Amino acid sequence: MPICAEPYLEMAQALGCSEDQVIACLQRMAGHGRLSRIGPVFEHRRAGASTLAALAVPAERLQQVAERISQYPEVNHNYAREHHYNLWFVLTGPDRPHLQRILDELQADTGLTPLDLPMLTAYRIDLGFALGDAP
């Protein structure tokens, strides 16, 4: 997306439609939940600290623990997955001590020890989607 005063107008010009049509289309997509937001995806090594964490939660507590974790603004993805470690979430924050405090707090709160798996090397970061021919 171009960085300029009227980005939707530039998008409209590239697409051969009106600015109103672009904005209306994006509003529709946001209304249907297909568009999460518009703006930058931060490079987290420069923007701050992040880690992937996982918990092995007893099945009967999964919903409750997941909701507790989602409450943190620092948690941006939180998924149940099929594994002994069945709850996986990404923590982001201004620095590593900030994340450590949350991990410690979660452990004290839930009695469960999180796996803490910060990224060491990125071999590919492709946040765009080829919507056409994916499986």
Next chain:
Amino acid sequence: MSCILDPAQSLALRRLLESGLPLLARPYQHLARQIGAEEQQVLAQINQWQQQGLFRRLGLVLNHRALGFTANAMLVLDIPDALIDEVGQRLGREPLVSLCYQRPRRLPQWRYNLFCMVHGRQRERVEAQIAALLEQHLLSDLPYQVLFSTQAFKQCGGRFAPASSGASAHG
């Protein structure tokens, strides 16, 4: 007017960007008013951040589940340390793989050090494609697991900017 934002304004701007641009004809003017700055200052700051590599990209962030991409697999592999870069780079070049990261092992609980995300519309097809990928790269005999997601409790952008700030919102 000054060309750059003061630290409080710049922090406030980062927090606003993490929530997303408004769907208005002049979205940056709208953000500028909220932090008591000019549209041109906001654009200059964002251009500077872009040049400094603070952003991976700037654009639409889609919800892949709402678009039908519900088969979301995390492939994790235990790759010998001496081979991790080579294997990571090879898998990272595969169009199927959207993210490919090395992460630390946590023995004895967790042995896997290479993580690949594969998204698709149908679980069976994603499973078949992962199996073919492993075979093609001669990785089928190494320890690996495929963790499909069963429920998304939360999905949004990262919140990096510290919560406390002296910046006050204008307007």
